[in-house]
Amino acid sequence: xxGRVGLRASRRxxxxxxxxxxxxxxxxxxxxxxLGKENKAGSSTxxxxxxxxxxxxxxxxxxxxxxxxxxxxxxxxxxxxxTVQLEETEDAQPEPPSQRTSSTVELQLPDLxxxxxxxxxxxxxxxxxxxxxxxxERAADKRLPQNQAHSTxxxxxxxSLRMSVGSVMAPDTVEKRGLLRRPQNHKAIDIAAFEGxxxxxxxxxKAQDYLVDLQTSSMTGTTTIRTDAEVVLNNTExxxxxxxxxxxxxxxxxxxxxxxxSAQRSNTSYPAHEKARxxxxxxxxxxxxxxxxxxSEKDLITDHEHVDGITQKTPAKQGEEEQDHSQxxxxxxxxxxxEEMAGTTQHHADAEYSEHSEKKLSRKAVSQxxxxxxxxxxxxxxxxxxxVAEGTEHQDSPxxxxxxxxxxxxxxxxxxxxxxxxxxPLKEAxxxxxxxxxxxxxxxxxxxxxxxxxxxSDIEDHxxxxxxxxTPMFVHAAAYRPQPVLSPPHPVKSASPELPPQPVRAKPVxxxxxxxxxxTREPEIASSLIKQIFSHYVKTPVTRDAYKIVEKCSERYFKxxxxxxxxxxxxxxxxxxxMADVELLMRRQGLVTDKMPLHxxxxxxxxxEYRKLLIPIAVSGNKVIPCx
Amino acid sequence: xxxxxxxxxxxxxxxxLRAAVHYTTGALAxxxxxxxxxxxxxxxxxxxxxxxxxxxENFARDLEMFARHAKRSTITSEDxxxxxRRSNSLLKYITQKSDELASSxxxxxxxxxxxxxxxxxRKTEENETPVTESEDSNMA
Numbered sequence: 001x002x003g004r005v006g007l008r009a010s011r012r013x014x015x016x017x018x019x020x021x022x023x024x025x026x027x028x029x030x031x032x033x034x035l036g037k038e039n040k041a042g043s044s045t046x047x048x049x050x051x052x053x054x055x056x057x058x059x060x061x062x063x064x065x066x067x068x069x070x071x072x073x074x075x076x077x078x079x080x081x082x083t084v085q086l087e088e089t090e091d092a093q094p095e096p097p098s099q100r101t102s103s104t105v106e107l108q109l110p111d112l113x114x115x116x117x118x119x120x121x122x123x124x125x126x127x128x129x130x131x132x133x134x135x136x137e138r139a140a141d142k143r144l145p146q147n148q149a150h151s152t153x154x155x156x157x158x159x160s161l162r163m164s165v166g167s168v169m170a171p172d173t174v175e176k177r178g179l180l181r182r183p184q185n186h187k188a189i190d191i192a193a194f195e196g197x198x199x200x201x202x203x204x205x206k207a208q209d210y211l212v213d214l215q216t217s218s219m220t221g222t223t224t225i226r227t228d229a230e231v232v233l234n235n236t237e238x239x240x241x242x243x244x245x246x247x248x249x250x251x252x253x254x255x256x257x258x259x260x261x262s263a264q265r266s267n268t269s270y271p272a273h274e275k276a277r278x279x280x281x282x283x284x285x286x287x288x289x290x291x292x293x294x295x296s297e298k299d300l301i302t303d304h305e306h307v308d309g310i311t312q313k314t315p316a317k318q319g320e321e322e323q324d325h326s327q328x329x330x331x332x333x334x335x336x337x338x339e340e341m342a343g344t345t346q347h348h349a350d351a352e353y354s355e356h357s358e359k360k361l362s363r364k365a366v367s368q369x370x371x372x373x374x375x376x377x378x379x380x381x382x383x384x385x386x387x388v389a390e391g392t393e394h395q396d397s398p399x400x401x402x403x404x405x406x407x408x409x410x411x412x413x414x415x416x417x418x419x420x421x422x423x424x425p426l427k428e429a430x431x432x433x434x435x436x437x438x439x440x441x442x443x444x445x446x447x448x449x450x451x452x453x454x455x456x457s458d459i460e461d462h463x464x465x466x467x468x469x470x471t472p473m474f475v476h477a478a479a480y481r482p483q484p485v486l487s488p489p490h491p492v493k494s495a496s497p498e499l500p501p502q503p504v505r506a507k508p509v510x511x512x513x514x515x516x517x518x519x520t521r522e523p524e525i526a527s528s529l530i531k532q533i534f535s536h537y538v539k540t541p542v543t544r545d546a547y548k549i550v551e552k553c554s555e556r557y558f559k560x561x562x563x564x565x566x567x568x569x570x571x572x573x574x575x576x577x578x579m580a581d582v583e584l585l586m587r588r589q590g591l592v593t594d595k596m597p598l599h600x601x602x603x604x605x606x607x608x609e610y611r612k613l614l615i616p617i618a619v620s621g622n623k624v625i626p627c628x
Numbered sequence: 629x630x631x632x633x634x635x636x637x638x639x640x641x642x643x644x645l646r647a648a649v650h651y652t653t654g655a656l657a658x659x660x661x662x663x664x665x666x667x668x669x670x671x672x673x674x675x676x677x678x679x680x681x682x683x684x685e686n687f688a689r690d691l692e693m694f695a696r697h698a699k700r701s702t703i704t705s706e707d708x709x710x711x712x713r714r715s716n717s718l719l720k721y722i723t724q725k726s727d728e729l730a731s732s733x734x735x736x737x738x739x740x741x742x743x744x745x746x747x748x749x750r751k752t753e754e755n756e757t758p759v760t761e762s763e764d765s766n767m768a
Contacts, residue, residue, distance in 0.1 A: 568697065571707075
């Protein structure tokens with residue numbers, strides 16, 4: 001009773017007497033007979049009877065009855081009974097089976113009524129699932145008028161029927177869902193996202209690896225990661241006006257200083273490598289160009305240029321410049337460097353890098369270094385004096401280089417950093433160039449021995465090449481080493497610069513090949529890096545052969561995109577790959593569409609710091625106004 | 629209303645273009661079928677024409693992007709060459725064709741110059757001079 005009432009609050013209260021009445025055999029017989037008549041005759045008379053019988057039972061609305069049936073009569077579908085009963089008026093010809101079932105149900109209904117009284121809980125039986133709601137509703141609708149239920153009641157009945165049935169169904173479905181509720185993390189690998197992520201992560205991880213290496217080798221965490229692109233970019237800008245470098249330095253400085261904040265920089269720098277770097281590279285390149293201009297004369301110096309640029313900058317602008325050109329030369333490096341130390345860190349990074357490269361160099365030939373260094377120093381002195389307007393800088397650059405060479409030479413990075421901040425020490429270093437070189441050479445040897453061999457032997461080759469080329473200035477070597485170190489992640493980019501007829505690139509290329517022909521090897525991405533990234537995304541074990549294939553694929557991929565970037569920049573009549581080129585490439589790849597703007601991707605994949613850098617630029621539509 | 633009409637107009641135009649592409653695809657398929665002795669089902673032809681149409685849309689968008697990238701407002705053959713970089717053989721073919729076109733244009737220009745400056749005899753002589761193909765444009 002209570003249950004029934006509770007169940008149907010909107011319904012009339014189920015009077016017990018009604019139940020008793022229903023349960024009375026008389027009523028049962030009546031209902032049964034009535035039903036039987038109905039079934040057979042298909043007339044509405046039984047319905048009339050039934051309504052009488054049921055009308056007495058307030059609760060005997062179709063809804064309630066159905067509910068009872070559902071609860072108690074799994075086998076018999078009340079719908080059949082209801083349908084038979086309700087459809088009598090329409091013209092449904094109850095089928096004999098349905099009639100029989102209806103009769104049985106009819107007979108059962110009175111039973112259900114008393115039962116229902118005792119039933120207070122809703123019993124859901126699985127079999128009830130098979131109730132056809134539409135049928136039910138039809139039956140309910142038919143029943144309602146017969147029961148003289150009010151229209152409102154009808155609707156409510158229908159609704160309640162629906163609800164009851166629905167509720168019956170719901171738990172089942174819910175239960176089903178519950179059974180199915182299993183954490184399914186397996187996502188189909190989105191190739192585009194993976195590629196983009198691989199690119200970014202490769203850079204990041206590459207930087208991190210180098211950072212780790214550097215750190216382990218007692219170098220500060222600044223890793224000058226120079227992708228091949230960066231190297232190339234720097235090289236391409238060899239003949240850019242020297243003045244740009246300084247300006248860029250200044251411009252870059254604020255940007256870089258901001259970036260120096262967190263270690264994420266290094267990570268972000270990698271993802272944004274192609275984009276942010278390009279921007280930064282432009283400025284850096286300009287500065288590098290300055291440097292390169294000075295040393296363009298000397299093939300050996302090509303590497304030095306980068307290093308020189310870094311070093312020169314520092315002397316010129318002492319604190320700021322140091323940071324700047326370290327930043328400029330290696331935005332990535334700087335990012336990583338800045339984390340640990342402001343400005344000096346960068347230098348340290350350079351130093352570390354140079355140390356890193358130095359150790360590589362040691363492998364090649366110390367003598368080469370010495371000779372190169374001597375030659376480089378001399379050469380550097382000459383070019384610096386020659387054409388660059390930065391008179392003091394020239395001097396400083398050799399000094400700086402010396403300084404840098406000295407620091408990597410095994411001196412504590414602190415000393416290096418100390419030297420960096422002051423132009424004076426740099427100047428003094430000039431005089432001590434020879435000494436420093438020697439020192440650096442030893443330092444290099446030490447560093448080489450200290451540091452563990454890298455995975456990328458090609459990096460070593462590059463470094464050795466570069467070191468031999470720019471032996472005079474370890475700074476150059478240091479500055480340039482990051483480039484070769486970075487080159488493995490971007491073998492394509494290093495290759496692409498060779499393609500275009502760019503004099504800057506042409507010089508370093510023949511030099512490197514000539515200087516390090518013994519171990520000339522095309523830069524490769526660290527296989528460990530690829531394994532790391534790939535396994536991180538795949539989440540399942542991967543065989544070695546698979547890794548090899550992935551490595552080949554990624555190499556080809558980077559080759560292709562670097563070639564594309566080169567074509568795009570050339571198409572725009574530029575010699576430097578810029579963010580516009582990268583954006584164009586992404587559009588062509590389908591990563592950036594009308595629906596998916598670039599800055600959304602930036603937000604998605606890049607760390608926050610890079611977002612601040614990139615998004616306004618991306619939104620500006622290839623109109624980058626460098627802040628000056 | 630006017631926009632809707634314009635949109636409808638555009639839609640009609642697109643349909644007509646699609647139909648044109650479909651017809652041409654059917655004709656080409658017919659030629660290939662005769663040539664190779666294979667048959668093309670209608671679904672195949674329809675699929676090919678739809679693909680072609682959508683790819684043409686892509687090309688148009690990319691070409692416009694390339695032209696804008698070069699700060700131009702006109703799509704030139706350079707943009708087309710950049711577009712064709714996806715496939716090496718296609719790129720070679722296109723550069724070859726463009727070189728031929730360029731050389732023929734040059735010849736025409738020279739002819740005009742000659743015409744204007746000299747007698748027509750000179751022009752005939754120039755016509756007979758062999759056409760030298762310029763080297764392929766930079767293919768990065």
